[in-house]
Amino acid sequence: MSLLLALFMGLSALGVQGSTDTTRTDTVTAVVVYGDDLLLEADEALSDDRLEQLLDSLCTLDPAPEDLIRDLRLFKRIRSMDTDQMVVLIDSLFELDTVPYPLINEINLYASNMPTQSAVDQATLLPWSNTNIEPGQEVYGAWNTTNPNAYGPELSQKDTVVLVQLTNGPCGFSMPVPPVVTSRFGWRDGRPHNGIDLDLVVGDQVRSAFPGVVRFAGTFGGFGRLVVVRHYNGLETYYAHLHRLKVKSGDVVEAGETIGLGGNSGHSTGSHLHFEVRFKGVPIDPSHVIAFTEGELLCDTLVLKKTRWSFAAYPMGTQFHTVGKGEHLYAIAEHYGTSINALCDLNGITRKTRLRVGQRLMVSAPQVNDLAQTTKVAR
Ligand SMILES: [Zn+2]
Structure with a gap:
C-alpha cells in the first residue's frame, strides 16, 4: 500500500479531489479521496483544542457515537506523526475488516495540507479598508446584503497566515453588551x-463592536433577527436573536453605536445575544479577540493561521504552555503572571476542567501597541 505514499505526497497522480499549485508547473498535486465520506464536515476547524472539545462533547451524547469517537482519537494521534508513520498507519487501516474510509480520507487531506514553516513566516498584514461604501472589497469581492453566509471557504483557500489590525486609533472597540458569558x-x-x-434582558441595547458598515440586517433562519457588520479591519461581526433591528444594510456605524435591541428571536431558548466574529465567512473564537472578563480587546493585532478550511485565531504575542505531569491552573497562572480567570477565558475552559498532560494552553497575550515594535524585534 505504499503506492498511497506516492499519491498523497503530491506527486503527479489521479485523484477525485485535486488542486493545482500556484507555481503552475506540470505537476498536479492530488489528494486521493475514497468516496465522499469525511470524518469531519468540510468547514470545521481542526485545531487540537477544537478536536478535544468535539471529543468531549461527543462523549456526553447518549448514546455516544463510539466509532466516530474512536476514529477521531486516532485522527488526533496522527498530528504528532511524520509522513512515514502516517503511511504505516494508513496501511494498517486498510487491513481492517471494515476499512474506515472517512478516517483515511481525513488523514490524506491533513497530510496534503500540512503547513510549511516558510508559509507561516510570510504573514501578510490585512489592509485597513478606508471606505464607507462596501468596505473590504479587496478581501471579500462582492458585497452581499441578502445572505449573511455569502462567503465560503473557497475565499480563504490560498491564505496562510494573516495579521488583522483590530483597531485604528482610539474608540475603536466597544463591548456589544456587558460581558456575561453563558455559552462559549x-x-x-x-x-x-x-x-x-452573552446574557441580556429583552430590549437591552446591542452595540457594534468595531466601526464599519452594516452588510445585513434582517431575519435569517435560526439566527432570528440578525445584524452583520463588515468592519474596516476586515472582520465581520454577527449579532443574532435580536428583538428589534435599529439599522439597515449600508448604514455606517461607529464602535459602540446601537445596532439593535437584544431578544430571543430565531432558534433561541431564553433572551441572549449570540455574537460571532468571522473572517471571510469563517467563524473564529471571539474569546481569542476579546477578554470577556474585562470587556476589552485582548490585543490590537490578531494572528489568523489557516487550518484546513478554517482559521485558528491568536492574539499577537500569545505564548503557549504545554501542560506537564501534575501541573494545575494555579501554578501555570502564577508562573506566567496571569490569573486563573484569564487562563480559563482564553482557553475556553473552567476552573474544574481537568488538564491533560501534553495539552497546549494559551498563556498570555500581552498588549502589543504597535506592529512596528514587533517587526523591529523580528529583524
Ligand atoms: Zn449562541
Missing part, C-alpha cells in the same frame, strides 16, 4: 457553536 465558542452536543452567548 466550540462544541455543544456534538455540533459546532460558532459564537459566544
Whole structure:
C-alpha cells in the first residue's frame, strides 16, 4: 500500500479531489479521496483544542457515537506523526475488516495540507479598508446584503497566515453588551457553536463592536433577527436573536453605536445575544479577540493561521504552555503572571476542567501597541 505514499505526497497522480499549485508547473498535486465520506464536515476547524472539545462533547451524547469517537482519537494521534508513520498507519487501516474510509480520507487531506514553516513566516498584514461604501472589497469581492453566509471557504483557500489590525486609533472597540458569558465558542452536543452567548434582558441595547458598515440586517433562519457588520479591519461581526433591528444594510456605524435591541428571536431558548466574529465567512473564537472578563480587546493585532478550511485565531504575542505531569491552573497562572480567570477565558475552559498532560494552553497575550515594535524585534 505504499503506492498511497506516492499519491498523497503530491506527486503527479489521479485523484477525485485535486488542486493545482500556484507555481503552475506540470505537476498536479492530488489528494486521493475514497468516496465522499469525511470524518469531519468540510468547514470545521481542526485545531487540537477544537478536536478535544468535539471529543468531549461527543462523549456526553447518549448514546455516544463510539466509532466516530474512536476514529477521531486516532485522527488526533496522527498530528504528532511524520509522513512515514502516517503511511504505516494508513496501511494498517486498510487491513481492517471494515476499512474506515472517512478516517483515511481525513488523514490524506491533513497530510496534503500540512503547513510549511516558510508559509507561516510570510504573514501578510490585512489592509485597513478606508471606505464607507462596501468596505473590504479587496478581501471579500462582492458585497452581499441578502445572505449573511455569502462567503465560503473557497475565499480563504490560498491564505496562510494573516495579521488583522483590530483597531485604528482610539474608540475603536466597544463591548456589544456587558460581558456575561453563558455559552462559549466550540462544541455543544456534538455540533459546532460558532459564537459566544452573552446574557441580556429583552430590549437591552446591542452595540457594534468595531466601526464599519452594516452588510445585513434582517431575519435569517435560526439566527432570528440578525445584524452583520463588515468592519474596516476586515472582520465581520454577527449579532443574532435580536428583538428589534435599529439599522439597515449600508448604514455606517461607529464602535459602540446601537445596532439593535437584544431578544430571543430565531432558534433561541431564553433572551441572549449570540455574537460571532468571522473572517471571510469563517467563524473564529471571539474569546481569542476579546477578554470577556474585562470587556476589552485582548490585543490590537490578531494572528489568523489557516487550518484546513478554517482559521485558528491568536492574539499577537500569545505564548503557549504545554501542560506537564501534575501541573494545575494555579501554578501555570502564577508562573506566567496571569490569573486563573484569564487562563480559563482564553482557553475556553473552567476552573474544574481537568488538564491533560501534553495539552497546549494559551498563556498570555500581552498588549502589543504597535506592529512596528514587533517587526523591529523580528529583524
Ligand atoms: Zn449562541
